[in-house]
Amino acid sequence: MTLHKTSPSHGPGSAEVTGFYDEDTGSIQYLVSDPETGQGALIDVVMGFDPAHASTDKSGAKEILRFAQQRNIKIEWILDTHPHADHLMASSWLKQQLDAPNAIGDKVKEIAELWRDLYHMPDAFAPEKDFDRLFADGDEFKIGTLPVRVMLTPGHTLGSITYVVGSDAAFVNDTFMQPDVGTARADFPGGSAGELYDSLQDILALGDKTRLFIGHDYGTDDRDEPAWESTVAEQRRDNEHLAGGTSKDAYISEREDRDRTLALPDRMLHVLQMNLRAGQPPEPESDGKSYLKIPLNRFEKES
Template sequence: MTVIRTSPAQGDVSAEVTGFYEPDTGSIQYVVSDPETKKAALIDVVMGFDHRSAKIDSAAAQEILDHVKTEGLEVEWILDTHPHADHLMASSWLKERLGAPNAIGSKVAEIAELWREIYHMPDAFDVERDFDRLFADGDRFRIGGLDVRVMLSPGHTLGSITYVVADVAFVHDTFMQPDVGTSRADFPGGDAGMLYDSLQQILELPDETRLFIGHDYGTEQRDQPEWESTVKAQGEHNKHIGGGVGRAAYVARRTARDKTLALPNRMLHVLQMNLRAGRSPVPEADGHSYLKIPLNRF
């Protein structure tokens, strides 16, 4: 069952955020809206992908569309924070149905270059074709009356970005909940030192800023997913970095932890599509699309 929670606006010029927990991948999808104008953006929405059968379904994304319709929202942006390694992004599927522009960080072009080599697909991944906007660090846009600022937040990937929407920030795979810590930094192009620097930059936001993360898997102490915290809570209580942990100590801990982690079971499948904004490869002569999986590369 999908867990859905809404974090209401905190006053004037404040964002309302509804999070939808996708249990298969532990991902949180977001609808962020301006209560005054009913304009909205969708962030990191998921398409279902069964890695055993390579079957795609749209149930999670359709639930988001149903919510948008019920709430009377107008979607102005379809946003992703990075090319996800653990779930298939719904960017193109949503764009076909809503007509809103889709966007991601500009350094996705560099991520695509890395994966062209890994897949040995030199002509793959035209990110300028598949995304309407490639945001650079410091870019600004609006969701209704809410100002949005883009922060480059590398470490988990070299091109991850954070969306700061008025009084909230969508921090994707940087922080996790304070009782869990932070996200891994061992994928191609990732770096624990860069992740530490990104975490510190996020902690420079005002203490009361609401932070919304990309994933939660629960803990031994709680079996329900959580995804909202604040800058103050993360700075004081985060398991990996709270209380002023230094860069060297953090990098050593993060690197040691990452060496124990297996690759996400969807990673080599979905990245071929996520670097196309979630599109499947062009069908071959028999009308079917096919993925290419590198052997013995990881």
């Protein structure tokens, strides 16, 4: 059984949120629901991927679907916050299972253009075809009766978005980590530490009691158990990188110094080719198999 925890609704207009921890990637996947109607959405659900064998696995996503079914939650949206570099998204597969629309931020089109060049695949990727909705900053929709507002929160990627759901929940992608860790990296193609700082400040402008649900946690030396929920007030007070009013220049310097020490995720060059297709593999070739293209020496580590 996947480790999961439920953050209960705080009353009318407040979502119930269950986070599911993917141990292989440290990713958190979310089932958010409206207690009034029983309608829900899935956010950033993972399709298992073994880079050693280039094989996929649906067991984790199936477990989340069973959880929703057992609680009579009807999924009406399949959402992602950005094209993930460290895990394969389950968006396309979930759409097939649920007959529900899938969505992501509209700047995925710019990310696709960037990666067409990096992969030298000029005709690859058609986000308008593979996603039913491409959200712009400020777009609104509903999960049951709960209003959802889309915030563009770039930095980790140029197109990362945050979903602000109901009165007191925000799904903040790879911006914040837990307060005892700090914030997410900003060194992937299209990322920017300066833009990430601005996005973090925008999130901190939400109400103090707003629950913030993050994209990743890996534990710490003092905390073995993964965690993924905090509040705006807790992040403002305790965040390792921002507490005490860290200036933008100081943050950029610290973030970029840290990022230079980090290796690329071992799945990145594999999964982005699929995530820019909503998690689908490339079209099968004449033998019926799909193949990935991996650029050699395009991301050489500085010596």
